[in-house]
Amino acid sequence: MIDLLNRLTEYCVRLLPVDAAGLVLSDQRGHLRVVSSSTEAARVVELFQLEADEGPCLDAFGTGQAIAVPDLREATGQWPRFAAHAVREGFTSIHALPMRLRAETIGALNLFGAHPGPLPRADVRIGQALADMATIGILHEQTVRRADVLAEQLQGALNSRVIIEQAKGVLAGRSQLDMVQAFTLLRNHARNTNQRLRDLALTVIEDNTTADLLLHTTDNPNPSRQQS
Template sequence: MAASVDERLAQTFVDLADTLVADFDLMEFLHVLAARSVELLEVDAAGLLLADGRGALRLVAASTEQARMAELFQIQNDEGPCVDSYRSGQPVTVTDVRSPDIVSRWPRFAAAAQEMGFAGVHAIPMRLRDQVIGTLNLFCSAPVSLDPAVARAAQALVDVATIGILQERAVRQREVVAEQLQAALNSRVMIEQAKGILAERHGVTPDQAFVMLRRYSRDRNRPLTQLAAGVISGSAEITGSAGITGSAGITGSAGAGS
């Protein structure tokens, strides 16, 4: 049994790795993970819950409609093993949803799970150190405890998936930061160019030109970068010595409606 699980686990890692490419599709990755979990771990259905930016759980993938409904039920009613696993950061195993302790602990979920044809549920937190990002949830139609080899495979699968998701988020965040930095650099270049144009045009220093540009931007409630772009393109022209002597004017399309 263990060797068979190991072989299937290795193939699952290969399948997941195929999705971790430059144009990484998170939803495709999650759906592959749900489908492979059913095949590898010998369960009847699987679902994935991920926390959004506010920490609220969202259903992101399910292998069957019944699993989808079971996941949504837990989210909507804030009750069930998957919700508890996310909050505690620990695996939660329900061998039989009909057992008195489970019915007492999650009465609505226990009833709903039976209606959907599930008797056993195994929720595994997706965590890296102290950060929990969601849960992988396994559903069984009969009361069952996971074989130790299967449980180890499930944990390995969750660990790899968690690292993949966090890596994708880190890359996306770096891209956002890089875009913001590039935008700031581009804005700075435009402002420097506009300062040079104004300094030459009005016979002032670059620092005085910047005062003109900034004062006009504030007085007219116009973004500094936008105004600088207008000065460079010639669509906006600051006349006089705006911000230095208190007199300022503008000609061209930028002054319309001013």
């Protein structure tokens, strides 16, 4: 993914009449971070923009709309600190394109120019298309990761359930308890000894002395029925 984002800024400079490009993405807490830039000057400007908390990139991210600034020297009233800093770094125009899919905006692609002037509409569309493709790729990867985590959690829950069922069988087989009573015994002992139910169940399966201990130390030979 990092390679994709680096190539995105490089492609922008190759394909569009701009001198540099930078990319910022939102982290899990909603804070923007600089993740790619085609030049060191662009990276410095992006970092300053985030530090100053003002600039077209932040506006594009906040509104989900493209922000065009043909001449930064005329934008000192809107972004006084950012505009002055960008001009000092050699940029006099900027176009900020939101990285958005439907209602979700995850960042912004910023196109810097060393000379004032607007980008032709066709070039703006190309830049937005590149930003859109990167957005789809990022969101797809996040979806796959979340799906993988969920699958692992579900598999873990299923595995734990199997272990607990086996432990219930061990206890029931070594006593007069039925399966519901065996589960109640397991659950109560886990709570009383501050253990995870799965860990206790695994110990019961692997060590017969643990099962005997539970069966002989319980004060209630007929635990109250409760569904597992």
